[in-house]
Amino acid sequence: MSVPLLDLKVQYAPIRDEIRRAIDEVCDAQGFILGPKVTELEQRIAAYCEVPAACGVSSGSDALLLCLMAAGIGAGDEVITTPYTFFATAGVIHRVGARTVFVDIDPLTYSIDPAQIAAKVTPRTKAIIPVHLYGQSADMDPIMAVARQHGLLVIEDAAQAIGAEYKGHRVCSFGDYGCLSFFPSKNLGGFGDAGMVVTRTASRLETLMKFRNHGMAPAYYHAYVGGNFRLDALQAAVLLVKLAYLDQWTAQRQVNAARYQTLFQASSVAGLVGLPVTASWATRHVQNQYVIRVPAARRQALWDGLKAAHIGCNVYYPVPLHLQECFAPLGGRPGDFPESERAAQETLALPIYPELTAAQQQLVVDTVAALLA
Numbered sequence: 604m605s606v607p608l609l610d611l612k613v614q615y616a617p618i619r620d621e622i623r624r625a626i627d628e629v630c631d632a633q634g635f636i637l638g639p640k641v642t643e644l645e646q647r648i649a650a651y652c653e654v655p656a657a658c659g660v661s662s663g664s665d666a667l668l669l670c671l672m673a674a675g676i677g678a679g680d681e682v683i684t685t686p687y688t689f690f691a692t693a694g695v696i697h698r699v700g701a702r703t704v705f706v707d708i709d710p711l712t713y714s715i716d717p718a719q720i721a722a723k724v725t726p727r728t729k730a731i732i733p734v735h736l737y738g739q740s741a742d743m744d745p746i747m748a749v750a751r752q753h754g755l756l757v758i759e760d761a762a763q764a765i766g767a768e769y770k771g772h773r774v775c776s777f778g779d780y781g782c783l784s785f786f787p788s789k790n791l792g793g794f795g796d797a798g799m800v801v802t803r804t805a806s807r808l809e810t811l812m813k814f815r816n817h818g819m820a821p822a823y824y825h826a827y828v829g830g831n832f833r834l835d836a837l838q839a840a841v842l843l844v845k846l847a848y849l850d851q852w853t854a855q856r857q858v859n860a861a862r863y864q865t866l867f868q869a870s871s872v873a874g875l876v877g878l879p880v881t882a883s884w885a886t887r888h889v890q891n892q893y894v895i896r897v898p899a900a901r902r903q904a905l906w907d908g909l910k911a912a913h914i915g916c917n918v919y920y921p922v923p924l925h926l927q928e929c930f931a932p933l934g935g936r937p938g939d940f941p942e943s944e945r946a947a948q949e950t951l952a953l954p955i956y957p958e959l960t961a962a963q964q965q966l967v968v969d970t971v972a973a974l975l976a
């Protein structure tokens with residue numbers, strides 16, 4: 604028996620006919636760019652995130668980029684985020700010409716440590732991008748408090764956390780903008796790249812929609828320089844079908860997370876494996892990744908051993924962003940963000956996808972235990 608990190612084929616099989624009919628509808632209509640499926644998806648995702656407005660875009664990365672452009676953030680500005688996230692979160696800040704200012708993570712949730720934000724705010728700071736990592740909300744109340752105190756925008760990176768809740772409310776309903784990714788491996792994945800910006804401020808929608816389409820309105824008149832960040836109708840058609848199953852898949856992810864917790868606690872290596880922690884504020888954790896910690900000196904062997912046993916696993920993320928070659932001009936040094944660096948050295952993501960079976964999970968835990976024994 605092998606256990607993949609993610610198995611999209613088993614998710615596709617039972618909904619194959621439904622998806623192919625939805626794709627056929629788009630093919631028969633021959634309308635591929637934006638259109639009624641995209642509008643319907645925008646309305647459904649906005650409602651899902653408890654906000655009034657949404658703008659479908661070409662990827663999660665473009666969602667983040669679009670927010671910064673629409674907010675007029677650029678050269679001379681600073682944006683705060685963490686160095687322990689997927690590259691895009693900080694990459695987009697650089698792409699608009701602004702400066703990334705990193706703040707370390709809270710080691711339990713892997714999200715930005717709100718207590719360390721205020722010290723990094725300068726007169727140039729324009730926005731904070733908290734990341735809801737691995738499917739769990741960042742601690743939004745203190746983040747919003749710092750933002751309000753200093754007049755900063757908040758752009759929630761919820762690429763890994765669609766449907767997650769903070770104190771009973773959906774992520775993306777707290778900040779000025781929320782960014783979602785429909786990359787195939789995210790909890791709601793398309794058949795290619797796709798994303799969405801949602802906003803609780805409906806008046807921001809018009810600007811987002813202009814910047815999504817070259818800053819153009821009306822046709823061939825450009826008051827701004829935007830880009831082509833449009834969402835394809837085919838992706839929207841697929842995502843509309845899959846959205847109906849998202850809560851059921853999330854529930855299965857939660858069952859799997861609880862089962863791992865029980866199995867690891869009963870295992871011989873219970874003391875050696877750090878299990879994921881759900882914060883008290885994270886009232887709905889959507890379990891995009893199940894990430895354990897082991898002593899840094901033992902991780903490589905565990906990673907290699909699992910691969911040799913045909914058990915999928917991965918390290919998100921091996922190099923914190925302040926130590927990435929491309930960000931060397933920002934002057935980051937080892938030791939600057941100790942919790943991000945420790946997480947980069949100790950963590951390992953195990954399979955958690957909805958269709959994972961109890962027998963597969965038992966095998967994963969037994970194999971981890973054998974390798975660490």
Ligand SMILES: *Cc1c(COP(=O)(O)O)cnc(C)c1O
Pocket residue numbers: 662663664665688689691692734760762763784785786796797798
């Ligand atoms: C996946 C991801 C993104 C980027 O989304 P894409 O759709 O791949 O462009 C941004 N931020 C985080 C935290 C992500 O996990």
